[in-house]
Amino acid sequence: MPASSNVILYRYSPATLDRETLQYLLVGRQKLAESLLEEIDQASGSGTPRFFLLVGPRGIGKSHLLTLLYQRMHDDLAERIIPVKLAEEEYSIFRASDFFLRILEEMGIGIADVIALEEDRLVRDVAVDMLKGFASTEGKQIAIFVENLHEIFNQMDKREIQALRSIFQQTNTFSVVASAPSVFPGVSDHDEPFYNFFRIFHLLELKCAEVKELMKRVAQVSGNTAFIENFQDYEPTIEALFHLIGGNPRLVILLYETISRGGIDDAGKIFFEMTDEQTPYYQEVFQRLTGQRRLIFDTVLGAETPLTPKEIAERSRLDPATVNAQLRRLERDGYVISHPMGRRTSYEARERLLGLWRAMRRSPGRSRVFRFIEFLRDWYSPDERVAVLDMVCRELSGVAEGENQMVAIASYIATGKRNEALVAIENVEGPFADLDQLMQFVHLCLTLAGEELLDGNRTNGLRLIDIAYTQAGRLEPGLVKKVTVDFLKWIIGEGEIPAIKSAVDEIIRLRGTEFQRFLKPVADAVEIVETNDTKLYSTRMQPEEREIVAGIVQRITGSEELVPEL
Template identity: 25%
Template structure:
C-alpha cells in the first residue's frame, strides 16, 4: 500500500478518482473539521430533526476532498456505516433542471451503492407523470428502507443545485422534508454564500450549520507538505522545507494557502530547480494557465470587462477607481460587481466606509497581474524581496560577514571613515560588491553618537542608496544584480531592525518612484508601524509580507503578525 501511495497521481482536480486509502492517508490539513462534521453525523439520531451542514470555501480549498473524506470515513467506521449510507453527487450536475431530476439523480446513486440489478429510474421516466418528483422521492425512500440505513447526501456545489431546481415551490418542499424527516442528512459544499441560504426571505435561510474552509497557515502548509513528502518518499521536498524557507513562505503567500495550488507547488518543489522563487512562480503560472483562462472566458462580456479592470490593479479598488475606464455609471458597475461576487470571482473588503473590491482567489490575481497587467513588474519586486527576506533565517553568510567586520580594528578618524564610506559606495559597482559589503555593514553599525560615524551614515543614504536602487532597477535580470539586491535589502533590514525606522523610511521616500519599487514592502512596513490603517489598502499578498517584516524589525513593540494582521 505504501508503494501505491508513492506512485499514485496527485489528482489536483479530481479527488474522487483517489481510492479511500490514498485520500485518507493524504488528508491531514482538515482533520479537525472532518472530526466536527462526523460528530454531527453521529449525533443525528433517528428520533429527532436532523442537523444539516454546508461547507463554504473558494475553489481549490478542498471542498470536494472533504466530502470524499466524509464518505470514506463513514464507510470505514463500524458504527456509522451501519447507520448511514453516503451518496456523493458529482461536482458538476449539469443534468439537474428541476426537483424531479434531483430525486432521480439521488435514486441513481442509491441504486449504484446497493448494486441494484434493475433500475427504477428508467421505469419512472417511462411513466412521464406530472408527479414525477413525488414518485421518484417515494421510490427513493422505499429502496432506502430495504437497505436498513439512512441516506447521507453529499452535494458538491449545492448552490448550483438550488438555483437549478428553484421554481418558487421546490426549495420550500425540500426544506419541509429535510426539517422533519430523519431518514436523510445533507452535507453540501459551495464556493461562497448564496441567496437561497443567506437571504432572510429565502427557503433555507438559517437552516444549515455553516463551516468555512480557511486558507492554510504557514505551519499547516509545512506540515501538509512534509506529511505528503514522507508518504511519497520525496526527499527533495523535505530538503526544501528545511533549507529553503523562502520557497515555502512564497508559496503560502502567493497561493493564499489554497490546498490545490499547494499541491501544484509540491510538484514544483519535487522537481527541484535551484531554489529560485521566481522560477517556482513561473512554473505555477504555467500549470494554472488553462484553468484560469477557462474561468475568465466563462464570464459574460460586461462582467469580464469589470473583472479585468479590478484584476489589473494590484491593490483593492473602489467603484470610482474603475468607473472612468469602463465608461459606465456607478450603479451599472456595482451590479456587475455583485454578479462577480455571487459567482466567486470578486470579494468586498470589510471595514471601509467606501467599499473596496479585489479578486477573491489570490493566485488568480497573481496570474492576472503577471500575464496581463503592467503591475506585474511590482509583483516581481515583491517576489525578489521575498527571496531575500525569507531566506535570512537559514542563510548565515551575512552574520559571518558582520562578525568579521565588527572584529577588525578600525581607527576612529575622519580619513578612516571616509575610506569606509568609499568602500561602501564601491559596493554598488557590481564588480566590487563582495569587497565593500563588510565595511558597509560595519559603517551602518558604528556608534551613533560618533559624529564621524553619523557622517558616514548620512553620506551612505544620500549618495549610495540612490545609486544602488538605480542599478537594481536597470539590472533586474542579472545574477550580479540579484546579489546586489540581497546586499542592499539586508542592509536596510539590519538598519531598520536596529531601531532607526524613521531614518530608513526618510531615505527611501526621498527616492523617485521607480527607485522605490524594489523596497515597496519595507516602505509599507515602516509606514504601518506608525499607522496600521496602511494595511487595509494593500493587496493581501503584499500585506502578508509586510506583516512579517513588521514583526521582524519591531519585535520590541510587541507586534505580532498573526494577531495584528487581517486576511
C-alpha cells in the same frame, strides 16, 4: 504510511485515492472532520438529521473532505448509516424526483419501474418511499454527499427546490453534507426555500506551517525522498510564494509539482508556470462576464492598488452610476470585495490568484509581481550578513595588524571602535579584485552604517551607505538586493523608525527607481508606523502585499496594534 499515489490525480480527483492516503493528506482539517463525523453518527442514533454546507473557493479541499467523510462512514459507521455520494458534477438533476432517483441509482436499487410511472410527482413520492422503506428496514439513516450544491439549485425550478426542502423536513431519513464555492443566494436569501437551512462551515486556507507539512506529506506519498531531504533548500521559495498563492491545497500541490520538476533557481519562473496553468479556468471566468461588467472587472484587476468607483469610472470611461450598479452585482456574485472606509469604498478582486494571473498577462504587472517575488525570496532567505561577519571575525586570531583590511575593520566594529572602523573603511582602496572580499567590505560598511544610524549619527551612517553602494555597483544586481534586504531586516528588527527611514531613503536615492519599487513593502510599513494609519493597507496595497507589510510593521513596533485582520 499509505501506499504511493498519483498526486496529479489527487489535485483534481481525490475520489481516486484510498482512505488511508486521504486521511494522511488531510492537513489543517482534522478537527473539523472528526466533528462532522461524530455529529452525523449522533444523528443516526437520535433520528435528528444534520444538514451541513462546506463553503470555500475552488481547490480549498471540499472534495477531499467530503470524500474522506464518505469513505469513513462507509467503513466505520456502516451499521448505522448508508452513505451515498453523488458525482462531483450532476448535470441531469432538474427536479426533486431526479435527485432521489440518483440516490437510488448510487445505492444500486433499480429505478426502471419508478421511471415508468411517468407522472413526476408520483415518481418523486415513490422514490422517496423506497428510500425511506429501505432505510427503515435496515435501521439506518441515509447520509447524502452533494458537491457543487449551487449548480444543482441553479438547474432546478424554485418549486422543485421547495419540494426538496419539504421532503427533508418531513422525514428523519436523510442527512446531507454538501459543498459550494461560496454562500450563494439559494441558501442566503430570505425568500429562498433553503434559507437558514444548512449549518455552514467555511474552509479556510492553510497556514504557512501547514502548507509545508502538506508538501512533505505529498512528497512522502509520491516516494519523492529527495524533496524531503532537501526541504530546507526549498523553504525560502515556499515561504515567498505562500504570500502569493496562499494556503489553497490544490495550489500548494501544484507548487510542489512545479518545484519537483524544475527546482528553485527562479521563483518567478515557478510562479509564472503555476499561473499559466490556470489560464483556461480564468479565461472561462471572463467569458461568463459580458460588456460593462467585464470591462469594470478587468479595470479592477489591472490596478496596482484597490480602486474606488470614481477611479474605476475614470479609467474605464463609464458613467459613475453604471459603475456603482455593476460593482454591486460583481460583489454579490463573488467577483470583487469592497473595503468601506468612512465615505470612501475601494474594490479589489475576491480571488487573490486571479488578480495575479491577470497581472502576469501584462508586462507592467508581470514586472511588479516578479519584483515582489524577488523581495519575498530575499526576505525569507537566511541572513548572509551575519554569516559573513562571523566568518571575518573567525579570522581575527592569527592575523597581524594591517595584514587583512577586512579583518581589521571587523575587529574595530566588534570592539566598539566605530571611529577607527570608519577611518579604515575610508582608507580602503578599490576596486576589489576578489568578489568575496568585496562582499565582505559591503557588509561591513552597512553594519557600521546601521550602528551609526541607530546611535543617531545620521551623517556617518549615510556616508557609509554611500561607500557601500558605490563599491556594490560591481556586484550582480540580485546580490545587491539580497545584501540590501539583509541589512534592512537587521535595522527593522531594532525598531528605530528614524534609522530605518534614513537607510531606505538613502538606498533609494543611490539606486533609483528599481530599488524604490523593490523596497516598496518596507517603505509602506515605515509610512504606516509613522502615520499610525492602517487604512493604507487597503488603499496602497494588493492582498498579497498586506501580510508581508503587516509582518514588517509588527517587527518594527514589536506589537500587533497596527496589524489588521488579514
